[in-house]
Amino acid sequence: MRFENFSPxxxxxxxxxxxxxxxxLVTAGENYYGALNQDDALGLLVSDIESKANIMPYLGVSxxxxxxxxxxxxxxxxxxxxxMRSTLLQKINMEDTYGSYEYFGHWRNANGVVSTxxxxxxxxxxxxxxxQELDPSDDTAPSMQWGLDPMxxxxxxxxxxxxxxxxxxxxxxxxxxx
Numbered sequence: 519m520r521f522e523n524f525s526p527x528x529x530x531x532x533x534x535x536x537x538x539x540x541x542x543l544v545t546a547g548e549n550y551y552g553a554l555n556q557d558d559a560l561g562l563l564v565s566d567i568e569s570k571a572n573i574m575p576y577l578g579v580s581x582x583x584x585x586x587x588x589x590x591x592x593x594x595x596x597x598x599x600x601x602m603r604s605t606l607l608q609k610i611n612m613e614d615t616y617g618s619y620e621y622f623g624h625w626r627n628a629n630g631v632v633s634t635x636x637x638x639x640x641x642x643x644x645x646x647x648x649x650q651e652l653d654p655s656d657d658t659a660p661s662m663q664w665g666l667d668p669m670x671x672x673x674x675x676x677x678x679x680x681x682x683x684x685x686x687x688x689x690x691x692x693x694x695x696x
Contacts, residue, residue: 522563524539528544570597573593605621606622622643623637623644
């Protein structure tokens with residue numbers, strides 16, 4: 519729920535899909551006339567996570583709770599099909615945890631356009647997965663793949679992508695760990 523805002527009415531998400539509650543994609547045959555209350559929205563979220571973001575069958579390795587949380591958040595957002603085919607999952611299943619860090623950043627586009635909201639989400643998911651404080655002054659912090667080369671998360675690179683993103687990603691991460 520940290521990344522999904524509550525909406526009691528149907529709205530178009532960033533990719534134009536009809537959405538309600540906490541990121542529930544409305545499918546054909548579903549009717550939500552009037553307003554959805556938060557309890558029903560939480561029920562939809564739990565159901566969606568269980569049915570559409572169940573990563574467990576695809577993991578060939580044991581992971582820590584923080585790693586499962588981060589991957590479930592990612593999968594809920596990108597879809598199970600994309601997650602199953604991802605290099606990120608391949609790296610994890612090859613037990614290349616550090617190598618997997620770079621691939622969180624691949625999932626930053628919506629309709630082919632880089633989304634600052636997705637960048638913030640991926641930063642926070644990466645640092646939850648790494649169980650590492652989101653500290654922009656730490657030159658040994660995980661890096662993210664932004665183009666052809668990994669981009670270490672350093673003060674210089676934070677300046678390139680914008681400190682406002684850093685501050686918001688830090689706030690999301692701190693909300694998760696508190």
